[in-house]
Amino acid sequence: MQSYYFYLHPEAQHIFVQKQKLQDAEPEFIWLDCTREDVVNRPEQWQQEVFNTAQLWLNEYHLRDILNLDHPCAFDTLDDYDLLIFRKLITPDDEIKLDSSAVEKHERMFGLATTPISFILTPQLLITVREQGNKDIERYLQRIETVLTRSIDEHHKPRKLPSTPLDLSLRLLNTMVDGYLDLRVPLTKRVEYWQQELLQGHRRFTKWHQLLQENMAFQQVENLCEEQIETMQELRDEIVDNYSHLKGKKRSEKQDIMLVRVDDLSSHIERIQKHTTRLRGAVQAAIDLHFSAVANQTNENMRILAIITAIFAPLTLLTGIYGMNFEFIPGLKSPTGFWIMLAIMCMTTLLLLYYFYRRHLVGRGERSVIDMLAQQQGDQHMNLLWFMDYEPIKATVKGTKKTLKEIEKLTTRP
Incomplete structure (x- = not known):
């Protein structure tokens, strides 16, 4: 477990960070970054360490949710803290070592694996529980370590540090979601590969099992994005309804800024979801074209066989006679x-x-x-006016002409 203390500079009024607690200053908030091994191996000791650091005791059921590898995206709020569980798609850059059976299950069923990241939020504390090897979180930790090598007056350069636990959580979430955008290129290449395999005509397509797994992987990404969007919407509702509970009474950050960041995060997830939907549609269109081409080839073969049969039928009749x-x-x-x-x-x-x-x-x-x-x-040689010979239509036309003549008489009467 790593601890980072964020302070407000007394003169420059910007945030600076320290790894140790200062004796003569009160921190704005504390970030406790924990790996799953820190919690699963000694949950009671971990709870006690968190309580000693921030005077916070976690709910027993929330602790179970944090330790559950298959827990979906969720947001829950209590009087003391808020819990946000966000499932992250494991990218090729990650070095997450999950249980082999769980990874095998995900890869067999979906083709992609995800891992949960838990955020425990209070106005003065942020606790993150993640897997070891999560590159998005580790890159942000490296940035913090780089900031620590500078003087306190330069901690806000070139980018300002987060001022609240909510601000830090949104930055971490944005880093993870931006990593999804990098998956668009390899996913598009995979779709192009399947299109070429489906539309080639020199051999029969036999990779239906792999194609089904690819399609289920796209479906998993869509479902994951849907869960994430719903969770972000619940967090947004909490910011709108109870923002003071998240930022604390001493903070003066504007609510609109947090809402803009949450909306921006949700829009990024929606972009990924729409892109994945388009890719699934492209694969389905390629499948439809494949079956259309197979049906067309079958019809062509049947046409040739029918012509051969029609040619040899009279000959067969003569030889039979x-x-x-x-x-x-x-x-x-x-x-x-x-x-x-x-x-x-x-x-x-x-x-x-x-x-x-x-x-x-x-x-x-x-x-x-x-x-x-x-x-x-x-x-x-169809006559375009053949329908005029239909008797009901003739009667209607005659009645219309009579009505028009009566209207003309009324309008011309002095």
């Missing part, structure tokens, strides 16, 4: 009967091929649907 076991068949004893029958069969084949050629079934490609409809329209 002259293959019957009758004693007297015309031309059976003729020395030229075979050649005459062969010529008739060839003529029949040529005539059928010519007919199919004229109908655009072989040789010149299929006729388009528009051309076929145009041909049917030309063959029917």
Whole structure:
């Protein structure tokens, strides 16, 4: 567990940070950064350390929620503190080592793994409980360590330090959500890969199991974003309804600034959710095109088989007739009967091929649907005013003409 004490500079009126508590100053707030190993191995001792540092005793059920690896995103508030559980998507940069069975379960079911991060908020205290190897939190800790190497007067350069636990929590959440935006490029490349695999025509597509896992991974990201948006909305409602409980009575930070940051955080999550939805739609469109191409190829194969069957059907009929076991068949004893029958069969084949050629079934490609409809329209010679011969319509037209004449008489009457 690491402790950071944030103080207000007495002269410059900016926030500076220290790792040890100063004897002659009261901290604005304290940040206790804990890993899950600090809590799960000795929960009672950890509770006592938190109480000794900030005079805060956590609820037993909240402690169980913090230790639950599968707990969804949630926000709960009590009189003493607020609890925010935010599930973070494990990115390739993270070095989080979860339980192997849990990781295997997530990867088998969804293809992606997430980890919860707990924020315990009071006006004077922020407690974070995370996994070891969370790069987003560790990068922010490195920034704090870099600030500690400077003098107190330069702690607010180049960027100001957070002034409240809520401000620090939103900054940490924003760092994690911004990391999701970097996943858009690899996710888009994965979708392009599946589009190429689905729309290739030189071999049959057989990777349906992997594609199903990819689709479930996109669904998991959407569900995760939905949970995060709902949690951020609950936090926003708490800021609107009870902001003094979060910032403390001595603080003068404006409520609108916190609301803008929460809205900005929610908008980032919504961008990720919409992007993932578009990618899922692209994969589904590629699947539909794949099945359409397969159906079109099947129809083409059936068309060719139907043409071959139509060509050989008359030939099969002729051979069947002259293959019957009758004693007297015309031309059976003729020395030229075979050649005459062969010529008739060839003529029949040529005539059928010519007919199919004229109908655009072989040789010149299929006729388009528009051309076929145009041909049917030309063959029917439809009269566009045929419906005027319908008796009820005739009566309606006559009644309309009569009404128009009566109106004309009334308007022209002096």
